[in-house]
Amino acid sequence: MESTKSKYVSKLVNELKPSGIRRFFDLAAGMEGVISLGVGEPDFVTPWHVRESAINSLEQGYTSYTPNAGLLELRQEIAYYMKNQFNVEYSPKEEIIVTVGASSAIDIAMRTILDPGDEVIVVEPCFVAYVPMVELAGGVAVQVQASKENDFKIQPDQLEAVITDKTKAIMLCSPNNPTGTMLSKHELEEIANLAKKYDLLIIADEIYAELAYDEEYTSMAAIEGMKERTILVSGFSKGFAMTGWRLGFVCSPPEISNAMLKVHQYALMCASTMAQYAAIEALKNGRPEVDEMIKSYRRRRNYIVQSFNEIGLECHNPGGAFYAFPSIKSTGLSSQEFAEQLLLKEGVAVVPGDVFGESGEGHIRCSYATSLEQLQEAIKRIKHFIENL
Known part of the structure; x- marks a missing residue:
């Protein structure tokens, strides 16, 4: 939904920017076969x-x-x-x-x-x-x-x-x-x-x-x-x-x-x-389930960080959470351009880094809170996207 200004709404709220994350969720909605690396939540069901x-x-x-x-x-x-x-x-x-x-x-x-x-x-x-x-x-x-x-x-x-x-x-x-x-x-x-x-x-x-x-x-x-x-x-x-x-x-x-x-x-x-x-x-x-989730996230973290570096998207090794934040500067695209084109051409949803502040420009946020099989397919598609730029 586009944000419109109203005389009945406070100046502060009128000037407030909508969430940059939500825009890409809306773009992905209704698209067939999309792999989402954008959602910041566990893929596990509550025990x-x-x-x-x-x-x-x-x-x-x-x-x-x-x-x-x-x-x-x-x-x-x-x-x-x-x-x-x-x-x-x-x-x-x-x-x-x-x-x-x-x-x-x-x-x-x-x-x-x-x-x-x-x-x-x-x-x-x-x-x-x-x-x-x-x-x-x-x-x-x-x-x-x-x-x-x-x-x-x-x-x-x-x-x-x-x-x-x-x-x-x-x-x-x-x-x-x-x-x-x-x-x-x-x-x-x-x-x-x-x-x-x-x-x-x-x-x-x-x-x-x-x-x-x-x-x-x-x-x-x-x-x-x-x-x-x-x-x-x-x-x-x-x-x-x-x-x-x-x-x-x-x-x-x-x-x-x-x-x-x-x-x-x-x-x-x-x-x-x-x-x-x-x-x-x-x-x-609930501690046993938490420990199992941590083990799974660590395996996925190791896989996705190594994979990004191998396909030419430099990525530091995150110490926690379930996000990788690779640089896409080598592609010559802005964060917004990369995320939008990747979604439309390859069906992979990521979040452009600039929505998290100016220092995030040139990066994308990828959640690895999804199955290893999905991550492997996402990396395959991202690699194909980069090779065909």
Whole structure:
């Protein structure tokens, strides 16, 4: 659907750009035989015992509102999970809010901490919603470009160069969407030192924390002195294959959590009751399936990265998530041209890198959250496309 301006719509929303990802989904819709490497969600179905838990909650008649912050039992399981998996201790009653997906957690965080004109440093390439969510909350997004030469890892001096007296927070995503880049403990510590030096918050989008392949994942909140200045966003969509359940959570210091709860109360009331019961089961008994998914993603990651490099599309090795971000500069096409022509000529849907920020130009995002057979066919078609340019 084309975006049209209306006198009845706010100037801010009128000027807001539609999602660049959605355009390519719309183009692919209705086309026969398309292989989609564009969707940012697992190709696994939510495990049966998790679905069964939601069904059981309905059969038991648990269909009322939950507390605004979410079921206490779920918050207790999240607290145990964060301690057990990432060595960060949170109070279930004071520091955890269950949200409608991780996106709503980021939204309420921005609306809670930002006054008009406050700046948020956004590291790009980044998830397409970060900048709009800053702007919708009245803030100013200051975009800083991570470079391919550094495997898309932002350098501390880049961040320090744009810090002003209006800077309120730094927005980070590790492992990153769209690049798959994961920051090491040392690299997080360098950014943490800046946050302490300039008294800044870190909004840490850790939705892909489960999907780390080559080294142990480190949470920003686990860095010494950072729990009190980190708003940690996560959820069940990626690691637990629960995208359609729309369930996330946000952990933060009590004074910030209490303020966010006020926004959450008025905007959303509470997350889906049956989804919360499903999440309790996922946290209690879902680890074996998560481990199997991680093994499968690692195999696919290894295959697709090697294949891209072999056919001439230089691709760094992503440390996590389920995205490859190969360069298509050797073809002479822009990201938009490459993605559109590849879809129309070969029936492979990818996302042009520029929708994730200017530094994404010259790249495409390819999700390997699809079967190995589909990936092999997609690579075959991409190779044919390149050879016939």
